[in-house]
Amino acid sequence: QQQVKQSPQSLIVQKGGISIINCAYENTAFDYFPWYQQFPGKGPALLIAIRPDVSEKKEGRFTISFNKSAKQFSLHIMDSQPGDSATYFCAARNSGGSNYKLTFGKGTLLTVNP
Amino acid sequence: NAGVTQTPKFQVLKTGQSMTLQCAQDMNHNSMYWYRQDPGMGLRLIYYSASEGTTDKGEVPNGYNVSRLNKREFSLRLESAAPSQTSVYFCASSGAQKREKLFFGSGTQLSVL
Numbered sequence: 001q002q003q004v005k006q007s008p009q010s011l012i013v014q015k016g017g018i019s020i021i022n023c024a025y026e027n028t029a030f031d032y033f034p035w036y037q038q039f040p041g042k043g044p045a046l047l048i049a050i051r052p053d054v055s056e057k058k059e060g061r062f063t064i065s066f067n068k069s070a071k072q073f074s075l076h077i078m079d080s081q082p083g084d085s086a087t088y089f090c091a092a093r094n095s096g097g098s099n100y101k102l103t104f105g106k107g108t109l110l111t112v113n114p
Numbered sequence: 115n116a117g118v119t120q121t122p123k124f125q126v127l128k129t130g131q132s133m134t135l136q137c138a139q140d141m142n143h144n145s146m147y148w149y150r151q152d153p154g155m156g157l158r159l160i161y162y163s164a165s166e167g168t169t170d171k172g173e174v175p176n177g178y179n180v181s182r183l184n185k186r187e188f189s190l191r192l193e194s195a196a197p198s199q200t201s202v203y204f205c206a207s208s209g210a211q212k213r214e215k216l217f218f219g220s221g222t223q224l225s226v227l
Contacts, residue, residue, distance in 0.1 A: 041220070049214075
């Protein structure tokens with residue numbers, strides 16, 4: 001059972017364009033929604049995160065939009081650059097546990113063409 | 115700071131062989147995790163250790179064992195490797211203050227022939 005569904009699987013964007021990656025979840029106990037960025041040959045690194053008490057969080061060119069009623073959240077990358085080419089994972093944490101395990105989506109491979 | 119260090123970076127095993135993947139963190143984190151990453155499958159949790167002295171199963175624990183040797187080190191052992199365990203393995207850690215923020219190592223690419 002996949003608890004966090006991520007789409008698309010891959011995405012190609014031109015330099016300067018907007019990249020949008022979507023995630024959906026079913027478990028209403030999730031209370032923390034991070035996005036991780038992974039470059040080839042490296043481990044994932046936290047990019048930006050949001051809690052369900054806000055609808056949007058922006059850090060530079062990266063924005064998370066959160067829709068609690070629809071149980072969806074998305075990552076928007078404005079003015080996409082070739083250096084943004086990476087795999088992006090959304091994730092969610094269940095507040096019911098004390099172990100802070102994250103459930104990850106399957107990932108989106110983003111390619112930004114120059 | 116080195117952060118999270120994993121060894122080895124690459125390993126090739128024959129079916130049935132055993133090996134231990136090593137992980138150490140120098141951030142004084144309480145919690146440590148082992149994930150595997152497979153194409154199209156994302157990151158799946160194998161085992162985790164919420165604190166020194168405790169370990170718990172994750173989503174895909176079969177065929178693996180772990181040891182939290184001390185606060186710094188968390189090892190993953192494959193007792194009898196199978197081709198289905200061909201994957202990239204990532205160790206991660208998180209601190210007491212922000213347990214939800216994971217810091218990942220650079221991974222071990224394992225091939226089981």
